[in-house]
Amino acid sequence: MSSPSAEVNQASQVATPGRLCAECGLDNPATARFCFCGHNLVAPPLPPPPVGVGGWLLFLCLQLAVLNPAVIGLQVAADFQVIVAGGLLWSRIGMMALLDATIRALLVLAGFISTILLFKHVPLAVRVTQTVLIASAVSHFLLVGLPFALGVPEPGRLHIAGAYMYRAAQLVLWTGFWVIYLSKSRRVRATYGGRTPVGERR
Ligand SMILES: [Zn+2]
Numbered sequence: 001m002s003s004p005s006a007e008v009n010q011a012s013q014v015a016t017p018g019r020l021c022a023e024c025g026l027d028n029p030a031t032a033r034f035c036f037c038g039h040n041l042v043a044p045p046l047p048p049p050p051v052g053v054g055g056w057l058l059f060l061c062l063q064l065a066v067l068n069p070a071v072i073g074l075q076v077a078a079d080f081q082v083i084v085a086g087g088l089l090w091s092r093i094g095m096m097a098l099l100d101a102t103i104r105a106l107l108v109l110a111g112f113i114s115t116i117l118l119f120k121h122v123p124l125a126v127r128v129t130q131t132v133l134i135a136s137a138v139s140h141f142l143l144v145g146l147p148f149a150l151g152v153p154e155p156g157r158l159h160i161a162g163a164y165m166y167r168a169a170q171l172v173l174w175t176g177f178w179v180i181y182l183s184k185s186r187r188v189r190a191t192y193g194g195r196t197p198v199g200e201r202r
Pocket residue numbers: 021022023024025026035036037038039
């Protein structure tokens with residue numbers, strides 16, 4: 001009398017006469033778990049990756065095209081309200097705020113362009129978006145030096161530099177997250193093409 005598990009085992013052996021390797025084509029015995037070439041014969045194939053702008057990628061596009069412009073717009077408006085109210089528009093602080101706003105507006109524009117390329121499924125979109133994200137983080141750190149470069153007088157200088165530093169530090173977190181996401185995501189690879197990393201089929 002054979003145990004139930006042995007019967008199940010036998011039944012499965014009968015059901016699968018041989019395991020053809022999807023990788024090298026070798027006809028392996030039905031009990032083989034791995035092919036001679038190293039291919040896993042029992043692992044189910046990966047489901048096809050999602051394609052197109054959706055999921056986290058859609059969230060990144062919303063961040064680039066809606067959230068960032070809104071946040072930057074509000075920050076710039078608040079800065080200028082204080083500057084105009086203090087009669088500082090034609091001072092070094094006014095000039096600094098204007099330069100800061102111009103550079104950040106250019107970064108917003110670059111974010112819009114990235115979003116359009118991502119939605120159009122342009123293969124270069126991923127590289128462009130990663131570059132824009134990194135350029136944005138680097139620019140925000142360079143802007144910390146702006147009050148020093150323009151000779152903004154104390155005590156405002158350190159206060160402004162501190163606020164700029166805080167802003168730049170916040171950016172680093174999400175920049176890092178999105179740059180890694182863009183290089184690892186199966187959706188991104190399936191949508192824009194790119195090399196399959198080592199150790200992952202498809
Ligand atoms: Zn094989």
